[in-house]
Amino acid sequence: MASATVRRISECFVKPDLPPDAKQPIYFTPFELIYLNANYSQKGLLFAKPSPPESHHFSITTFLEDLRRSLSATLTHFYPLAARLATRKEENPPSYVIYIDPENSPGVKFAHATVDITVSDILTSTDVTELLDGIFIGGSVNHLIADGTSFWHFMAAWSEIFRSKQQDEYSISRPPIFKKWVLEGSDPVINLPFTHHNQFIDRPDQQAMFQERFFHFSSAIVSRLKAKANAESNTHKISSLQAVSALLWRCITRVRGLTRESETVCKLVISNRCRLNPPLSDDYFGNPIQSVSGTATVEDLMTRGLGWAALQLHEAVANHDDTAVKKWVESWFRSPVVYKRSQLFHPNVVHFGSSPRFDMYGCEFGLGKAVAARSGYMNKADGKMTMYPGQEGGGSMDVEVCLLPEYMMDLECDEEFIIALKSN
Template sequence: MKVNIGRSRLIKPIYQDNHPPKSHCIPLSVFDRVTYNQHLAVIYAYRPPTPPNITLELGLRTALGVYPEWAGRLGKDSNGNPIILLNGEGIRFVESSVDCALDKAIIFKPSSSLLRLHPSLEDVVELVQVQITRFTCGSMVVGFTAHHLVADGNSTSSFLVAWGQASRGLEISPLPFRDRTIFNPRNPPKFEFEHKGVEYVTKNLKQVYPLINCNVDNIMVHKVHYSVDFLSNLKAKTSPTYGNNNKTFSTFESIVAHLWRAINRARGLNGYETTRVRMSVDGRARLNPKVPNEYFGNLVLWAFASAKVNDLLTNPLPYAASLLHEAVVKINDNYFKSFIDFANHKVNEEDLVPNTTADTQESILWPNLEVDSWLRFPFYDLDFGKGGPHIFMPSFFPTEGMIFLVPSFIGDGSIDVFVPLFQQSLTIFKQICYSLD
């Protein structure tokens, strides 16, 4: 698929009220600082009729007036602390075209061709980039990239919804809650949990796993579609009484438990090796008092579940689900507040750095997994006036073991899972990914 790049330019916010002074800045919170220092990209596809580019541009500029952080730049204050400078320099807006119909472009499967549908993620100063690609059939693809230090998935999806509202001439609602100074440490601080080695690690400390014939170029991304019937059967299989507890596990816990076992079986790991799953946990509803869902920024920590491979594969499915459930439950109000205290008092003192396991320099998570669930985010609500997207998906992100869960575009409650594995592991995974034995 050849993508013809047309105009590429910076577009700036349209402010409804007085715009912030160019010298104004917002300090990054402790949750912003601990997340991925990189751009992430998503892909939208729309069937005709689609609005003209000028409509999308004006809507985007209006939304940026409400979310001026995206039009700013990352920097440091006079004390060397990371900030977002609200200088209004703008975001990258690219117009492009493809000389074929959307159905002929084969963008529905995860492959490196998706990288041509959004601007590069490397060495980018703009905090948001948008590429609008037109196809001969009248279809349109929107490639969107956003810097994770500015906002998490919840906030980014809210901004996208706002872009759609503004493009339709509607008032943006709800408005973002933008105060990043609310996460104050306690006095005296209480370090109730271990955060060193979890969210933070000592500089230059990196665990290396010996791999045989595992070249990064051999990583393939496979999309698995789990139907509503499969998910229902999976939950029934996952939730029978385990141990002394009659526990019903969530769809998320059930599907991750299933994937954890299937992927490690496909990897052929040593039975005595420890495998770990990292899952993001939103703190908005877990902190007391609760933080508004409209909070704009990052407010995520991670839960870790671990097991010996042999225990994971020989025990029934509820065993894996219970490990996941117990790990997530532990990330409660006390844990979030302990992290806030630790990040404010210990990180600089002990010269620690974020333990973000899947940045652009890390392509292999073996023998571990990371699961990013987008099941509750309103990504599908991005409507420019002609209806919602035909397809929504992450861009091509071949980090072995980094899994994305996305609601299927079918809209019936089914789920698509994007699974990057080494080619030799993927062959086995495809054979067992639907097996509930």
Template sequence: MPSSSPTMLSKTTVIPDQASTLGNLKLSVSDLPMLSCHYIQKGCLFTKPPSSSLPSHTLIPLLKSSLSKTLSNFPPLAGRLTTDENGYVHLTCNDAGVDFLHAAAPELYISDLLSTTDVSESFKEFFAFDRKVSYTGHSSPILAVQVTELADGVFIGCAVNHAVIDGTSVWNFFNTFAQVCRGANKCIRNVPDFRRDSVLISDAVLRLPEGGPVVTFNADAPIRERIFSFSREAIQRLKARANNWQVNGGAAMELMKKQINDHHYPNQKENNGKVVTVLENWLRSAVNSKPQTVTATETVEISSFQSVCALLWRAVTRARKLPAGKTTTFRMAVNCRHRIEPKLEPYYFGNAIQSVPTYASAGEVLSKDLRWCAEQLNKNVKAHDDSMVRRFVEDWEKNPRCFPLGNPDGASITMGSSPRFPMYDNDFGWGRPLAVRSGKANKFDGKISAFPGRDGSGTVDLEVVLAPETMAGLEADPEFMLYASSQL
């Protein structure tokens, strides 16, 4: 592949086109724990704008102007963090501005980026603030936008302070930026809400070490990163299995054989016989077994996404070859905006997420069926209501601390982002994105991010980051690969 390092052409500061009228915004109990996390890095890959509608020399000025207008609707992003004399951390909306970087990688083509099995390392070069810790927002911009021009495409990457913003707010900003750029800024679609009057605002003080916190995981540990796609049909079959619905054995068997023949497995010639045998035995068992009796306590319907998560939990646990007694953890980031009473606005600006862990031994995860695993996840997410949110807040207030991101015991999975985020609703004036990608930030063994599929039909893409040996096990896992396909 051609060199992945783009040439930096310019770096400027962009300020809002209108002065901010917001005062200081106090960081919440969902914001503060993120001070030890890297800046979020998310971006979209586009085809190059046709010269007939947008000459190349006007692209960068247009994006800068649009960013300036967008920042007037998101003034906190142009501010800085400040800590007052009492130790409270605030977001000061002082219009200090954001970084805007223009880079070029003229030897890279879209096909170069999307044709590799693992996620191309080139994407990591399309973001500013590489592995920057959010606490440094006291002296650094809260946001940096890098526009990288390729031979036949454009990548727009945003790096934004994680103590200021979560995924809901990131994509609301990104979508608004695109809306303004294509000239539809007369009425901003989803106006952010900056109020700070919920239970998430606390009098507890987070005491930090001199110089600020550091990330809680080894950012240099070897990892592999792949994107696995789940088609709408595959998800429907998986959901049916998780809910003990009728299995169409013949159709499933034919699809299984097609997937094998479509090269979904490494070393196909050597492994096909073995893989087919394992899958056929498993599927015949599922088809021939009598449907389980559903009792009154088992009437909860497992969602599509919970079904996918349960499948991943089982496959990664199997690939890690953990002892049966080892406790595994599946963490899910839960949006609390609609769980709090009174509810927060859907576009409340800031972090409004809590990490919900589900625990089970490796032996349970692998010996129980898919539904059992999905039920454990379902139960914990469903239980995360207003009282549970408040309990999490009270627990943090007793012991204010940064979020321990990582996988210290080698048996954890952390699911972030969401297939519900409108990641492909970003038309800057020349079409929707071809792909969504992230940078190096907050990547460790077991970090998974869920994206919606580009086609908008209910497909789901999982950005999977694992230790190399675990990834190899996942790639060869018959159950997982029966439903997943590699996105190329």
């Protein structure tokens, strides 16, 4: 793996046919502007190449052309993905307006690369890339433009068009909704009150070295953790996701060796779509996300059990309702802020992103069901967890854990973690 060299075979730009109403600027909401400094979201699916006798009829050239054609058709529906960010500087008062410009863009870069590794190498190791026996179809999108819900909505539509028998119609079952949510009484065009871009642009610095590992939670393991968390907290409200997150929060805090009086935080990235009143559709395209947090001293987290930890997360999610969301937006308008990268991660934080509820494995491109979902190196740091559905479904989960090497070694030996991952 270390010696494998990626060879870029070709690249081109794919442009959509813009509909008549798709040439106006698209402005951002406070939910999105705070993430101006976040790195691109990088996600993708790993597929096995056809095996004999089907492989005799498989042509990578034809496959790539079908991908490119269907991508162009999909971008006609999801045209902001083919756009570029633009900035307008205002003089009176001094401010910046950042928006999406659908017309000023060469399109989406479509790259084909190869690397001499196998599907097994990817699965056992911690862009459209062709492997010796597989194909990885991945995408990279600015986090201002789309969250995980919108990214996998796009991937599902691309898959739908790729597999469509009516290739000249290019219709999709779930058209995206681009009309932005706006707080009642506020201006949809937001002026960031800064006099110089250095006041809100955070240049990337050298990231600390960390290790990545995938841990699989079967449906039986997830069910057992959920039942344990609910029984310990005498409730039935704790979800599977909250139970698994609480386990990792406890185990990672333990291996970090923090003092017992230290404060530790577990952050969950959640969508505001269903929390607003009236709610937004899952087809709403954008990045309407926020983080909610469970906070505890190390002593409380270690002594009060899994159920108590999971209940802190449940209450943080339950309290994030329409009132809380709108209160935050009103506060942001009074004092606009753009997060710096240093504010997104902290040594005492365990941070969960993505979701096992995304239908990643429903996205197929004529190669059968993907064998794995993976992410790129962006937006990762010590303590960052990325959640995926398990490939076999049934409520199973995969969690990509990023930790400093010494913490990862201890996590793999942590007694609570080992017991939890036992299949029986």
